[in-house]
Amino acid sequence: MKEYIKLNLIFTKVHLLKTDNGFIQFDAGMKQNLKKYLKMLNKLEIDPKEIKLIVVNHAHFDHVSVLKTLKDITNAQILVHENDAEYLRKGISTELKTLSLYSKLFMSTVPKSWKVYEPVEPDIIIKDEYSLQEFGIDAKVIHTPGHTSGTISIITKAGNAFVGCCAHGFPLRLIPGLPKIAQDIDQVLSSWERIIEEGAKTIHISHGKSVSIDKMEKILKKKRRKR
Ligand SMILES: [Zn+2]
Numbered sequence: 300m301k302e303y304i305k306l307n308l309i310f311t312k313v314h315l316l317k318t319d320n321g322f323i324q325f326d327a328g329m330k331q332n333l334k335k336y337l338k339m340l341n342k343l344e345i346d347p348k349e350i351k352l353i354v355v356n357h358a359h360f361d362h363v364s365v366l367k368t369l370k371d372i373t374n375a376q377i378l379v380h381e382n383d384a385e386y387l388r389k390g391i392s393t394e395l396k397t398l399s400l401y402s403k404l405f406m407s408t409v410p411k412s413w414k415v416y417e418p419v420e421p422d423i424i425i426k427d428e429y430s431l432q433e434f435g436i437d438a439k440v441i442h443t444p445g446h447t448s449g450t451i452s453i454i455t456k457a458g459n460a461f462v463g464c465c466a467h468g469f470p471l472r473l474i475p476g477l478p479k480i481a482q483d484i485d486q487v488l489s490s491w492e493r494i495i496e497e498g499a500k501t502i503h504i505s506h507g508k509s510v511s512i513d514k515m516e517k518i519l520k521k522k523r524r525k526r
């Protein structure tokens with residue numbers, strides 16, 4: 300049995316990790332997805348109250364605009380990196396920097412009203428890394444900045460890495476690879492080195508299909524050679 304469940308919501312994918320006493324959810328997603336999300340949980344026979352922790356990849360609206368509602372429904376604790384925590388408290392999306400004309404055009408289609416959301420007070424604020432052992436899973440959260448300065452990822456002992464927007468796939472780019480939106484692409488490259496060092500085998504991203512670590516290693520090597 301897989302140690303995670305992927306919820307294919309519109310635009311942003313959300314992941315549920317099975318633990319000894321329920322689930323950890325990676326990202327909340329968009330408020331526009333709430334109905335679909337609840338329907339999916341129902342079909343999976345998961346009671347929202349079984350979700351004990353929601354880990355926020357970063358505070359862009361597409362990952363968190365439904366977070367406050369989910370916190371109320373699930374009673375889960377919210378874990379975020381200190382650099383993105385303030386955005387959650389204010390209910391605003393972290394600044395974004397587009398790296399291609401296409402991503403710029405894509406983002407320009409997003410209505411302004413989507414980028415603000417109900418503020419939410421995080422429960423756990425981390426810096427470099429955080430063990431998830433106490434939540435009943437052999438996994439940890441690590442700081443993987445670059446997309447935003449507070450972007451974090453979960454890596455399980457089995458090698459599943461939930462990296463959110465440390466990589467992008469469809470619809471932000473055709474084939475999964477480095478993000479097309481990032482505050483600091485050099486930081487993204489360093490974060491990838493860390494994800495590899497931490498023993499990741501399969502990468503699960505928010506926008507696009509999962510990829511093997513070999514693929515990301517190849518992309519990284521090529522990019523490093525160019526620099
Ligand atoms: Zn983002």
Ligand SMILES: [Zn+2]
Pocket residue numbers: 311359361362464505506
């Ligand atoms: Zn995103």
